Amino acid sequence: MRLGEVGEFNFIDSIARLAGCPAAPVLVGIGDDAAVLDVGSAQKLVVTTDAMVQGVHFRRDWLAPHQIGWRAMAACLSDIAAMGAQPTAVFASVALPADLDSEYALDIVRGLADCARRFDTTLAGGDCTVSPALIFIDTVAIGTSPCPWLRSQARPGDVLMVTGSLGDAAAAVALLSSGRRPDDIPPPLLERFAQPLPRLREASILSARGLVSAALDISDGLVQDAGHMATQSGVAIRLESAAVPISDICRAAAAELGHDPLSWALAGGEDFELLLAVPAHRVAEAQQLLFDHCGTSLTPVGAVASGCGVTVLDADGQQLALDRSGWDHFSSPNKQ
């Protein structure tokens, strides 16, 4: 059977079985946004890697080289935010065609290093090698937290919340796919795809107050990522689609393309917003804190209950039928 028929998540399950149960010093292994290691200090170590491939995650005519590097690093740092951790150091392995212009290649590295610097961390190493054809970038981030957030700790009664707004990155990709050039797209929308800002500051503030039961970053789409949280926490999640925050620029792009912005908000990944399960009695406190310290909205989009699976309700409380619930890297069409 081909990998594309097996699907990304079944393949990851097989990898987890092959790797075996995590044992000390590995506290959390394959299956969360990052692994958690105990290295004998008060802080737990959080480690994540993120691979980005030309023609799958980016196209050279859609992103400038600095944006390619920035986005690769941001994706990795977003996983650190999803663990409620702060980055200690970052690394990048790049495989680049030998005939690539060296200034173009350095701009990719500038993007990697600038994104790291923007979030108060350092590009401390990596590897570089030649690629016969495509650009490959694997970013690695190491972070620390005294008590990392996991996907598996959502509890019945928690409120499901998202930072910022959803669907912007998917809207930008849809405009690019429709033939719009990057410089014909409103910069605030393009930047959500091309230069995302991981929610590290938000994670720091919420983590310090112990306001979060479970978390992940929305990289595969809200519905699919909520499904990961439901499965790993052993709970049911109900999403209220009418409550999902959608920006005006996303709605404008949808109107232009005759598209329903809700499908981008529910199924489009790569906004790198956080999906958080917050105990109901601490929702207002979490919202106030994020607004005061970061100006970031924190919107309730659903609830955690006993049971299993994800249900998406429309404004009338009817269950919504979804034709595609998110992103599977092996079976989804490429961006190229």
Add this chain to the structure above:
Amino acid sequence: MRLGEVGEFNFIDSIARLAGCPAAPVLVGIGDDAAVLDVGSAQKLVVTTDAMVQGVHFRRDWLAPHQIGWRAMAACLSDIAAMGAQPTAVFASVALPADLDSEYALDIVRGLADCARRFDTTLAGGDCTVSPALIFIDTVAIGTSPCPWLRSQARPGDVLMVTGSLGDAAAAVALLSSGRRPDDIPPPLLERFAQPLPRLREASILSARGLVSAALDISDGLVQDAGHMATQSGVAIRLESAAVPISDICRAAAAELGHDPLSWALAGGEDFELLLAVPAHRVAEAQQLLFDHCGTSLTPVGAVASGCGVTVLDADGQQLALDRSGWDHFSSPNKQ
């Protein structure tokens, strides 16, 4: 200018400049076998990544999928050995074509996980994604050591030593390049290329006794890697080519192909042996320890002196002219 004209090592220098000076918690950044981080425990953290690309580092008709995975992980663990550290956890990002047979893909992962297990560590995470064409594997290893070895600490008076023997991996590659099928190559020789064993146990023993001033693993070729040590330590290195340990199977392969085995031993990389600078008065102790505990030979191949650069002498003490001193990933011909 194209990347191939700039060269790997100049490009890495540019990356190091872009990344800036390492600052706490990064103690050692770009330029050694691994970065060194201080995360507040008695042990320093050592972090390395290693990218391996189909057609550059391996060919599918030369290596079985399990060997592809093993070799990728071994390369990364060898960097941990080169720091005198022991692995805490390992990670792997893989980009695989969607039409790849899923059992083939799982065999790559089995190779990654089995190599980790063989060296008492765990595959704790990573990423997997689709690749439009080639197989790309980036391995990450995190290790610990109270006092990591660096490339930059070789001192005049140290003796330069290598573990095991050099040239076997290059001999295996030369036989494969000449058209020999993998199963027509003597298994002990093929395994040096296909299933290398990083010198982690040797590193553990030498590190515990404080017997090493400076170290790296020989991945670019003895002469070139000695050059890295000379540059970073600010010393001169003299290599005695007649002393370089070459195995009988390497010599037999050379005789068959009409090749000089010394050129493989001096310029062929990927044996993943350790190059160590050892204080002269501790050489015998280091040799005895490694032989007693691991059955591994430790051979003096040169000396460290004041000055700069690498000189290679033949058996008569004459300086040897080398046509190619090692491996540069951007300007060397691909293995494909």
